[in-house]
Amino acid sequence: MLISDIYWLLNGCTRLQYRSPWSAVRVGRLLEDLDSLAGNIAYEHCDDGKLDTRPPMLVTASVDAIQLRKRLAIETDMTVHGQVVWTGSSSMDIRMELLQGETIEPSLVALFTFVARDPLTGKAMAINSLQPATDSDRQHFAERQQVAQQRRAARKGASAAVSAERGSRQAEWAEAQLAEARAMLDLPALARGDAVLMQHTKLQNTFTCQPQQRNMHGRVFGGFLMRRAFELAFATCYIFAGSRPIFTQVGEITFKKPVEVGDLLRLHSTVLYTHEEPGTSRGIMHVEVVAVVTKPEQVRSDVTNTFHFVFSTEPSESSQHKKLKRVLPGTREEAMSILQFAPQDELQSM
Secondary structure, three states: OOEEEEEEOOOHHHHHHOEOOOOOEOHHHHHHHHHHHHHHHHHHHHOOOOOOOOOOEEEEEEEEEEEEOOOOOOOOOEEEEEEEEEEOOOEEEEEEEEEEOOOOOOOEEEEEEEEEEOOOOOOEOOOOOOOOOOHHHHHHHHHHHHHHHHHHHHHHOOOHHHHHHHHHHHHHHHHHHHHHHHHHHHOOOOOOOOEEEHHHHOEEEEEEOOHHHEOOOOEEOHHHHHHHHHHHHHHHHHHHHOOOOEEEEEOOEEEOOOOEOOOEEEEEEEEEEEEEOOOOOOEEEEEEEEEEEEEHHHOEEEEEEEEEEEEEEOOOOOOOOOOOOEEEOOOHHHHHHHHHHOOHHHHHOO
């Protein structure tokens, strides 16, 4: 099983590139590096050593999760290593770990999915299969195989009984949320003060994609998009909470369409919902960022990426915001966006 590494000696100029204004690690820069390393691993796995073989076009299909398990220290060197842990006919899952210092426990764990396409036809292209060699390899392979089977089952549709029961619970929850939101819209002076409408949490950013941001296929590098989305999500939470947010994890990221050099890209960021971590006073914020390519000449816009991030906040004694406000969907579409992302147990506490 192939393993690749990146090692940072974070000193001098290099360390400054990873330092935030608060002398912490810039997570957005790490997201770029993780995507770059995952791409290198994917290409090495698909390399058959033959010069006359046409290499596949490998693209990031999704990011299942990136979990921060320990606080990262800017003064401590970091090592990131990764490997392919599962393969399908034309896709592969890559698991990466970031370690700091002498510890063997990872500070950050990431899971990326890449797909292979024929560069001429754009159709799925077969890749090398994986043969797990150790107990750890076999465990990771089995875990990702189960995820692949669950996704296949979801595409085919769950059982009618389960779907009906889940749909009934979700509809009931959505109606309650929308009823409270309507009271805020129609009777703002009488509405509860512990909630805010989702539409009032939004931020956006628009920019033109430059040639310096392209990958080897001439398209905009996925890691760059992840960094820009993360930084907008961070700003959204900062304004919402009234205190500097703490990165917790990256939820699912989907890459639906490629972004080309010269595209006018608009990022929309929204706080989907908030809740308190059980047993603590930490507030948790779930943020969605939607990337849209706008084509003014064609009077058209297309969603290319969706990003989900989770931040926490630990209010100080001097903070005016002791508790995060609840976020209410003002439309049925907004309610559905929460339902697609929030686990059932979290919906009960909202």
